[in-house]
Structures are given as structure tokens and as C-alpha cells.
Amino acid sequence: CSCFFSCSRESSKEVVVCCCLLRMKKLKCAWSGPSNKIVNILFEHLKPFQSLETLDLSNNNISELKISSFPFLQLKYINSNRITSMEPGTFDNLSSTLQVLKLNRNKISAIPQKMFKLSHLQHLELNRNKIKKIDGLTFQGLPALKSLKLQRNGVTRLMDGAFWGLTNMEVLQLDHNNLTEVTKGWLYGLLMLQQLHLSQNAISRISPDAWEFCQKLSELDLTFNHLARLDDSSFVGLSLLVGLYIGNNKVNYIADCAFRGLSSLQTLDLKNNEISWTIEDMNGAFSGLDKLKKLILQGNRIRSITKKAFSGLDALEHLDLSNNAIMSVQGNAFLQMKKLKELHLNTSSLLCDCQLKWLPQWLSENNFQSFVNASCAHPQLLKGRSIFSVSLDGFVCDDFPKPQITVQPETQSAIKGSNLSFVCSAASSSDSPMTFAWKKDNELLHDAEMENYAHLRAQGGEVMEYTTILRLRNVEFSNEGKYQCVISNHFGSSYSVKAKLTVNMLPSFTKIPMDLTIRAGAMARLECAAVGHPVPQIAWQKDGGTDFPAARKRRMHVMPEDDVFFIVDVKIEDTGVYSCTAQNTAGSISANATLTVLETPSFLRPLLDRTVTKGETAVLQCIAGGSPPPRLNWTKDDSPLVVTERHFFAAGNQLLIIVDTDVDDAGKYTCEMSNTLGTERGNIRLNVIPTPTCDSPQNISPSLDDDGWATVGIVIIAVVCCVVGTSLVWVVIIYHTRRRNEDCSITNTDETNLPADIPSYLSSQGTLAERQDGYGSSENGSHHQFLTSSMGGYFLQQRDSNGRCKILSTFSMLPEYLQIVYLNSDTFDLNRSLEPSSIISNSTFMGMFQLLFLFKLSVLLSLVASLQH
Template sequence: MAASLGRFGFVSRCVFYFILSDQLLISYGQSSDLPCAQNCTCNGDSVDCSDLELTATPLDLPVRTVSLNLGHNKLTAFSVEAFDNLPNLRELRLDHNELTSIPNLGQAASKIVSLYLHHNKIRSIDGRRTRELVSVETLDLSNNDITELRGPCFPAGLQIRDLYLSNNKIIVLELGALDHLGSTLQVLRLSRNRISQIPVRAFQLPRLTQLELNRNRIRQVEGLTFKGLSSLEVLKLQRNSISKLTDGAFWDLAKMKVLHLDYNSLTEVNSGSLYGLTSLQQLFLSNNSIARINADGWKFCQKLRELNLSYNNLTRLDEGSLAVLGDLQTLRLGHNSISHITEGAFRGLKAVRILTLFGNKIKSVAKKAFSGLETLEHLNTYSVTDATDVIYTTCTYLSPLLRSLIQSDSFLCDCQLHWLPDWLVTRGLQAGVNATCAHPESLKGTSIFQAPSSSFVCDDLPKPQITVQPETTVTVLGSDVRLTCTAASSSSSPMTFAWRKDQELLRHAETENYAHVRAHHQGTTSDSPGSGGGVMEYTTILHLRHVTFAHEGRYQCIITNHFGSTYSSKARVIVNVLPSFVKTPRDSTIRTGHTARLECAAEGHPAPQIAWQKDGGTDFPAARERRMHVMPDDDVFFIMDVKPEDMGVYSCTAKNTAGTVSANATLTVLETPHLAQDLEDRSVVVGDTVALQCKALGSPPPRITWLRNDQPLRPSDRHHFTPGNQLLVIGSASVEDAGRYTCLMSNTLGTERAHSQLVVNQRRSPCTPPVGPSTVTIGIIVIAVVTSIVVTSLVWVCIIYQTRKKSEECSVTNTDETIVPPDVPSYLSSQGTLSERQDVCIRVEASGGPQPNGHVVDTAGN
């Protein structure tokens, strides 16, 4: 019994240890995912194995891993097995390694959502690897050695939303390389590459909202380059070498809000290049070479809120140059070469709150130059020369100004400026103002806030007064112009003369100055201008030699003496030039059904208007049929679905106020040969003459060749052709002439055939009795009978008329006469025509001799 109990206890202990071991194994198996990989750091489901100088992937990664960071190591290849046990992996960071291609991630590839491969040595994008990344939404391949983007790089089926390819060596951007990402891609970064040209319509990505192309080598943006990016909102093209934006460069970007074009080589911004940017709110154009603001340049982006034109070559602000930007809130014009702000320069900017003009050398500001800036809160301006007028004008229109930065040491501290210090102090703006007096001498160098209020006075000294104003002049290119300005002054103070063009001082102008004394009273002349007995008249003449377009503008003379300056009215110089063609229409030859294109462009001043004529008139068949297209701002004239009636001479006329010029081009329409009237089969009798007509149309006129039974037909004694071979005449047709006649029409466009079957019948024998009277025979007989009756009746009428006439002339002249009854012709009596006049006689005189002059009389002796 004890032995049995001992054996039972042994067995029990074995079973206990077995169960315990099994539980430990199970527990270990269940908790095997809890430890982190060696040398790595785990935080929940994130594993960080970065900066460990790893050369191989750790094999003891926890199964729970969702985010794995293997960046900043020395990985060159991967073990696929390392990722097979990571079913939850969604984010993988492999940046800053030494990979030369996109690695094979095995089964994990299809589940990864974010893959970071930047700062490696990847040379190309292998489509076989990217094909496996079906769940990736963010793919970072920046800072690698990729040189090209081609179609196979991103096959269909991918879900990439953010694609980063910056800081590579991409030279080739193949058309359609990214088209397979069109349904998902939203952010594309291609900055810091070597792209020099973007193919037109290179991006067919309708969901893309942000595109970055900074620091490439792009020199020009062609029209429709970005067509296909209908959802784009941000476009960055900074630090390229862009010197030209062609018309329609940003077409199809109606939703774009931010455009970066700073740090390029642009010299102008026109309306054509900004066409289509109807939603643009921020435009950055700083650090370019823009020399002038074109007023029409902004009409397609009137929703702008911020415009940055700093660090350009602007020299002035013209009137209304920004007038269409009614929603603009921030305008930055710092660090240009602006020397003058003309009147109305900021007209229309009713919403501007911030205006920066620092870094310029503004010498003058016209009165009301700042009108329209009623909402301005921050004004930054330095280096103002004509400070008195500037400040007076500025502050008059900037009542809500909150912050002002003004720096000038050239204030004229006279009675016109006495209000300024108190005005600035009252509004708390003195902190941003550094202004000192330059005149009078007693206040020179003194701050306007420190100068006594009583010192701001005006001496009652005569200033020059303009008596002869310069006049507006219209001239032609290359001619000479002179503008005259005269002022009078009673002071003997030295007088200086200056001319301005568009508010800019002409430093090297050719002028002619002289003075003479004008007496106060007629007949009284003072020899000394300072004597007080008269006034001096000072005349200055500005000579403009061989004027060009650059001479156009508004000219103003300034006459100054010790007591002040006087400004004349502004006179315009308008330079006209006869239009000249820069694109001349050329002769064109085109087939029917195609589109004809005639190009014409002219230059002149003012810009000429282009008009078209056809054959000297305005009757365009294409216009009546709505097949003609002429764009107002285009140089091309289109005729759609060309027809033969469109052929003719087209004249392009360019007209402006200087004159009119025209150029002609002939439009030749090519048309395949065809018949105006179909050929018909003919049946004739032997001996008849046959004419077969082949009236062929076409352009150029087709060449006609006749065939009989598919053999060329030659001219002969019986076969004749009219000029052009349109008519074939066969004389005395014979049985041998029967057959199939073919009209072969050919020109440069092709060959057409038309056929006619000629049948030649034998003529019937003359002895053969007619089968029956024909309609023609009966007609001939009827006409003959009627004609005989008519002729007979006419003959009898004449005879009766002559007989009656002679009877009336018959009379008896002697009592002794012998009556001899005449012989009446039987053919008359038998007709019964003389039934009433049977008794006739012939009177003979008594001598009985024959009388040659007898006549017929009636029996009564009459």
C-alpha cells in the first residue's frame, strides 16, 4: 500500500511538473510579442530603430508594430522575412540610408500607407516595386539621385495622395508620366531638380491642389502648360530662370489661390499671361526685373488680396495702374527705383490696409496721389524729397492711418507745414516719423517736432507765374518736337528751369532758355528787372529730336527762383507711327473640308486695328454660314470646313490714326474632280453625229482623257474634242463606234471616272414601207396644205385688187367709136369673178387708126 502511494505521488509530481512546463511554454508563447527588438525603442505600437548604424533589418521586430523607423542607418538591402511577421505595419521610415532602389517589402508592401525613402541613393523608380504599394498614400522619394520620370514609374492602381520628389536630379519629365495618379494625387513636390522645360499638358491630375517646382531651370512657361490641373490651389515657381509667361500660361487654373513667381527674370506681367486666374488671392513677384506695371495686367485676377512687387525695377507708379484690384489688402513695393508717384496711382485700392514703399528714392508725389487709400493702416515710405507736398497730400486722404513710417531731411518748414507736427502727435504717429527741416536756414536740420510753431511762416515774395503753357502735340515717329513754356516774375532772383516727363525730371534734356523785360504799361520799358518798373519774362523751350515711342508722355515745365517754384500744366506728346506688318498673310492652298488659317499681325502707334476683306469686299461666304472664326485678340483668321466658294484673295488691313496698310494672300481651295452633270447612255443610228459631254469640276481644273472600252481614244477625222476635252463629238457614227466610253478626270488630288454606253443601230432601207404614218409625217402634210391655201388666197386678192383699179380708170372720150367685145379668158369667167362686170368695151377714135393708148371703160361711157 505504501509502495502504491509512493508510486502515485511520483506520478502526481510528474503530471504537476508537466502541466507547469506546458503552462510556462504557453505563457511564453503568448508574451513573446511583448519585448522590443534589440537596441530599439518601443512606444506602444511604434518601434524606433533609427541611428543604430544598422546594415541589416532586425528580425525580432514585434508583431504589433504599426510604425517602424529605420532611418539614419546604413541599410543597403532588405530581408523580406523581416516584414512577413508584421501584419499591422502601416508606416515605414527608411530615410537617410544607402538604398539604391525602392526595396522589396514582401507581403507588407500592400498594407503600408506611408513610406519614407528620402535621403538615399535611389537612381530610378522601378514600376515593379511601386506596383506593390497599392495602399500607399504618402510616398517620399526626395533627396535621391532620380534623373527621370517616365510612364512606367507609376502604374495604374496606386492610391498615392502625397508624392515628394524634391532634391533629385530629374531632367526628363515625360508627358503623361503621372497620369495614372490622376484620381488620387493631391500634393506633388518637384523642387530643386534640373527640369528646364515642362511639356504642355504634362500634368493630367484633376485632384492636385499643390504643385511645387521651385529651384529648377525653367526659362519659359508656354500656354496651356498646366491644363489638366483644374483643382490646383497653390503653385510655386520660385527661383527659376523664367523670363517670359506666354498667353494662357496659367489657363485652366480657375481655383488657384496662391502663385509664387518670385526670384525669376520676369520683365513684365500682362493680362494674357494671367488669363484664367479668376480666384487668385496672393501673387508674389518680388525679386524680378519688372520695370513697369501694366494697368491691363490685372484684369483677370481682380480678387487679389496680396501683391508683392518688392525688389524689382519699377521707376514710377502710373495713374490707375492698379485700379481693378478693389479687393487688394496688402501691397508691397519696397526696394524698387520709384522716384515719382503720379496722381491717382492708388485709385481703386479701397481695401488696402498695408502699403510698403521703403527702399525707394521717391523725389516727388503728385497731389491726390494717395487718394483712394481710405482704409490704409500701415504706411512705410522713405527718401521723400518733396516732403511738404507729399505729407500734405498723403495725410489728407489717409485719415484712418494707424502706423506711418516717414523719413526725410528735406522738409520745407514754412506756413504750409505748420499743421503737420500737431496732426502727427494728435494721432500718435510721431514714433514712426523722422523728419527734419531743410528750409529756412534758421531751421535747417531741426526736427519738425522741435521747431517752434511760430517759425512756420511764409515770406511774401513773388514767385514765378506761368503765362504761356506748353501745348499738347501730336507728331509722327522720327520728327522733331518743341515745347514752349513762359513765366513772369517781378523779382531779380536768379531763375532756374527744369522739365519733367511723367513726373520724372529730365536731367539731360536739350533746352533753350532766354529772358526779356516786359513793361507794365504800353510804351514804358524798364531797363532793369529789379527796378520795379517792369517784369521779366522767362522762356524755356524743350527740344525733342527724332522722337520715338519713348518720348510719349506728359511734359511739364518747372520755373524756380528763391521764392519758390511754379509748375505749368501738363502737355502730352503723342507719337503716331504708320502700321507695319510683323506677320504677313501668306498664300495658302488647302483641300475642301479642312480648316484654312490666315495669320496677320501689325504694329504701330497707337496699336492698329486689324480687319479682313475678301476680294475687295466684306462678303464672306464662310461668315454667312458661320464657318469663319476671328478672335479679337488673336492674330489668326480661321475658315472651318473650307468650300470652293471660299477661294479668293483675302486682304488684311491694319489701320490706326496714322494711316492704313494692307497685305493680300490668295486662298486656293483644292477639290477632287467630279461631274457637274452625270453622263448618260446614248443610242444613235449609223451616220448620225454624237456628242458626249463630260463637264468636270475640281481645283485645280482636272485634266480630261477619253477612253473607249478602256482604251485611249485618239482624235481622228470623225472623232473631235473641244478645248479641255470636255466635249467628244463623233461624226457619221458607225457600228464600230459603239461601246463603253469613259471620261477620266484627274488632278493633283486624285482621279475620277464617269461612263456612258453608246449604242449604234443600223439605218432602215428606203424601200421598206413604213409601218404607219408617224406623227412627224402627218404634221408635215398638214403644214403643206395650210400653206397652199394661204398662198392661193393671197394671189387672188392681188388679182382682184388690180382688176378693180383698172376698171375705174376706163372712160369714153369720143362719140364715134367702134365697140369690140373683148375676149374674156376662160379661166376668169369660169371662176365667176367678173359676173357683175361682163359688158366692157374698147373705145377707138373716128380716124379708125390703131391707138396705142386705149383703156377699159364701162358701157355707160364713164
């Protein structure tokens, strides 16, 4: 008996049991025709096949799989049946042995959760069923699965975590379904995935972070989908990708950095898309593909190739440009591809002018003739001829049928809601119909408002100039971007430079900083935010400048994301006006907030005791700090201060000034300062020293008691002696003047302060005893005294700043000339003498002597009376 058994077409509806069943390893009950009609599978039917490893039940009428339908197997095919439902646990008996399970061509529409508990299953096929939606955790329980095929099911939705648990899966085939987007949600958990086939779907978008969980992907097939653009984030994270297939889509936009990051990519298939502008206008569209070896660009409507179209493709070996109506190739466009082995090119539209002279020679030198089928379309003389059959002299530039840009659009700025226009012009010597188009950010504007016209460049000339104007009305922020005009005819397209449009809006505040009052040591929080276009920049100033004490001490923090400005551990120096300025290219606005820091009163300088001399000015300082500024109050000896005309306050009561101090001013002065946060007190002691004087009783005797009368008598005797002595001197003077018969007169100078009617003090007993009004200066509160000298002369006595007496000058009597003292505020002159013409008569001298004697006698009597009293 053979170990292989096949059910014949005469078999009954149940599995037939034959001999050698115990050693049978493979049982095939499949048939391509309609004869087999197995409708169910029972465990007892397969129980005798104890060594069975393979069971093929394809092409039967099995519609349901029940729990424990199968014995232990390693491989099972149940293709092309009518299975519509499967009970959870159907394959539980096979969990330790089953490795391959094929359920293709059935009518399964849903897969229950926990359906598969097959820890050794490596390959699962569910092709050509009716599964429209796959929920999360559907395939949980298949930790060893290597490949999963879900082709041609019409799947429209893959929920998040649809393939979670398949941590070792390497191949996932989802071709021929109706998926519209690639997201990371349904790719979650596919950490070991290497091949992903998504061909023949309706995918139009790849989310920016789609490949976050499958970064070991080496092959990605996105052919025959609806992709229209490849953004710079479309393939982020696929650094191990080797093959990328995006052919037969609708791609018309490729971002500058769309392929950056694909450092391992070797094959890139972009055939049958609409990316002509990528090759014609962009520089370095394929930058970053350092290991790319094969690039397929056939059928992309490419009409011209620029010099930098393939920059960065140093490792390229195979380049396919077939099925493109290429008209021009700039010089040395393929020169950087040193390793190029195949260049496929077929076109009959080449403009064979002087700029193409290099191409046939370069192709021949690199043995690419067998891959190239290129012929001329212009000039008419060379039309239809292969470029390899045209001599180098035949490539001439007699005209320029391809448009050449003469006026470029200019970069502009506009205010939101305004109107503007871009202007672009090109010239051509051909009468081929011209087409105009505008692009924004490399994407064609389909509903643009354009105005096109043409005119001859010169009267009677053959060069036409074509102008296109793009008008934008009531511009919005969405109109911002880079605008480019494309002017084309049968011989190719010309692309202008890209003109940038910026739409501005004056900033306006959404958060305005508010006035803030806080205690010292707390944290200040100021908010400021603004909107505008472009997004305004926020800047802070303090008191109109950028000097922040808090910044120097690292106490300032700015949180741009939260629009908050922090100052920690606030100090009194942080008080001020903080200005928030929002600025963009449209203008700037600012808002102010006042930060007030409250601080308890304190002494900024220590309080110092003062000692002054009587009559001097005393200044008591109480320099106060605090916020708000404290109020100051002064007390003396713990009692209210009695303010007189000698008391003055300055600097907000911080200075107490006492002029002409007296002994009674001495004492303890208390400075009390207070604000809303508290009160502080401090004491200053003022000492007043008595002033020493020449004629004061303090200099003579500390007091007069009963024993002082002896001293008074001595003083009286001394005064009498002085009076008598002075009188004798005047007698001598009169005697000599009479003998010489001379007159004496007193002459005043401009510097003297003596009045004009000063009396004569001539007498036998006369003496000058006190200062008359108007003599000397009283600027410092001092006074002068004129005292007699023991030598018969005079001296001027003045008090210094400390009240002590000092002699300013003295003079003596001369026998022949009378010296006269001239006094002003601080000087006198002894050099002026009596002239003969000014001698006083005898009668005048006698009268003056008598008056002086009577005056001195009256003074003496008054003094005696005072002492007796």
C-alpha cells in the same frame, strides 16, 4: 514590449527583429549621425512586422530600391540616403495602403515612367534630388495625389504632360529650380490645382494661354524670378486667384490691362521691382481689382504719385509704399480708397510746396501717422523736417524745381524708309542735373539716338529750359508705337504725352482678280489680296458703283479671311467689271476683273403676228437675249429672205422693217438666233390686206368677163353725156359773157401751186378730168382727182390713209360771177371772183372752147379703143 522600435547605433547593417513584432506599428531606423549604414532593404527583413504602419529609413546609405522591397505600409520616409535609381514596381505592394512617400535628399536623377502605381498616395516629396528633366506621364498612376514637392532639384525642363494624370492634385511646389517659362504644356491636366509655387527660378516669360488648364488656381508665387514685363495676357483665366506674388523680379512694364480678369484677387505683391512709371504716369494700372485688399509696392523707386494712380482700388485696406524716395504726391491721391486701414510710407525726399499741403492733414485725420515717416527735402528752409511739424502756411510755391513739360512731342506719320524726329522740352528753376529718356510703348529705349541741350528761358532769368530730340532714321514698321519723353532731376520726373508714330506703306497686290467667263447658274470666285502698312482694307465695286444685284438677292458672299469674293447662282445681270480696291492711310490701288456670264439665246419678248394694209410699213420684232449676244438671221416661208430696197434691218437684225408692203410680202417669217451655247427659233406670220380705192377695178367689179360688156357700155354712155353736158354749160357761159362784155382772168395767190402757164379750159364741151403735176401734196403717197359734178360745179376728191375716197369741197355756178378754185396742198378758196378789168375776149373763149372740145373727143375715142382691145 513597446510598439515603437528604434534601431540603436550599435545595430548591425541589417534590421534587428525583436519581440512583439507582430503588433509593432512604427519602426524608425533613422539617425542624424554617420553610425547607421543600412545599404539595402530586403522583404524578409520586414516581413515579421505585420502591423507596421510607419517606416523611417532616413540618413542611411541605401542606394537602390528594388521590386518588392517593402511590405504593406501606410507611411514611409526614406530621406537623406544615396538612392540613385529605383526599379519600376518597387512600391507595387504598397499601392493599397501607402499615403505618404518622402524621398528627399537623395541622388535621384530620373524617374522612370510607371514608377508609381500607388492609387492611395496623397503626398509625394522629391526635394533636394538631381532631377533635371521630367518627361510626360512621369507621375501617371497617382490619381489620389494631393501635393507634390520638387524643390531644389535644378529642374530645367518640364515636358508637355509632365504632370498629366494628377487630376486631384492641389499643391505643386517647384521652388528653387531653373525653369525659364510658364507654358500650358507642362500644366496640362492640373484641373484641381490651387497652389503653384515657382519662387527662386529663372522664369522670364509667361505664355499667353499658360493657365488654360488650371483655372482653379488660388495662389501663385512667382517671386525671385526674371520677369521684366507683365502683358495683358499674362494672367488670363485666373478669375479665382486670391494671392499673386511677383516680388523681387525685374518688372519695368505692366500693360494697361495686365490685371484685368483677376476679379477675386485680394493680395498683390510687387515689391522690389522697377515699376515707378506705373504709379507716376499710368492711369488705372490696377483697374479690375475690385476685391484687392493688400497692395505691396515697396522698393520700386517710385518718386511721385499721381491723382489716378490707385483708381479702382475701392476695397484696398493695406498699401505699402515704403522704401521709395517719394518726392511729390498729387492732391487727393488716396481719397478713393475709403476702406484703407494701413498706409506705409517712409521718405525723406518730399518737395514740401503748396501742392503737398493737403497730405499731413489727411494722414492725421485718418490716423496713419504711426505708419508714415516723411520729411522734407525742399525748400532748403524745411529740409529734414517732418511734414507733420510744418504749418500749413509753410507749404508755399516759390519755385518749381521739378521739371515741367513745356513742349510736347507730336503724333506723326511717316513713309517706310524715311527719317523723322520727336522734340520734347521742359523747364525747371533748379540747377540739379537733368536726365533725359525716351520710352516706346511704355518701355525704355536704351540705344536711342538723342540730342539734348539747355538754354535760359529769358535773358538774366533763373529758369532753364531743357530740350531733348529723338531721331529715328530709315524707319521700319517695327518703329511704330507711342513715344514719350521722360525728363528727370533730383526732385522728380515729368512725363510727356504719348505721341503716336504710324509708318505707312502704299498697298500692293498679292492676289489680283482675273477675268472670268462662266455659264449662268454657276458660282463665280474672284480673289483679291494686298499688303501694306497699315494693313489695307479691301473693298469691291461693280461697274464703278456699289450696287450689286447679287447682294440684293443674297447671292453674294465675301470671305475676308480667304481673300475671296463669291457670287452663287450667277445670272446675266451679274455681268460687268468688278473692281478690287485696297486702301490704307498711305493711298489706294485698284485692279479690275471682267465677269462674263454665258447664257443660251432666248426671246425677251414674245413673237407676235402682224397684219398690215397694203402699202403700209410692217415692223417685225425679234428681241433676243443671251450671252454672248446671239447672231440673228431671218427666213421667209422656210427659205432665205430675199432682201430688196424695201427691206431694212435695225438693232442688230432684231427689227425687220418692210416699207410699202405688197401682197407678196405676206407669209411666215422665222427669226433664228444663235451663239456659242445654242440656237433658238421663232415664227412671225405677216398678213397684208389689199387697199380699197375709188377708181380701182376692185371697187367697181371683181373681174371683167363676157357679161361685163353691158356695164362698159353704160359707162361709155355716161361719159358721153358728161361731155355733152359740159359743153352746153360752156356755151351758156360764153353767151352771158359776150352779152355783158366782160373779161375774165385767173389770179394766183402765194399759197397756190398752179404753174404760171396754166391753159384755159373754156369750151362748149370742156371738162376737168385729171390732176396736173404740182397740184396738191404727195406726202403720204396719196393723190387728188378733180371730178365734175352733176350740178355743173366741181369737187376735189382725195384718198384718206385707208385708200377710201372723200369729197373735200364743192361749189356751183352762179349766174353773174364765175367762182374760181384756188388749190394748194389741202385748201381752196371760193371767195375770189372775176373783176371787170379781167374779162376775157370772145375770140379767146372761142379758141379755148374748140381746144377743149377736141381734147375731150380724143379722150373718148381712146377709151372706146381700149375697151375694144
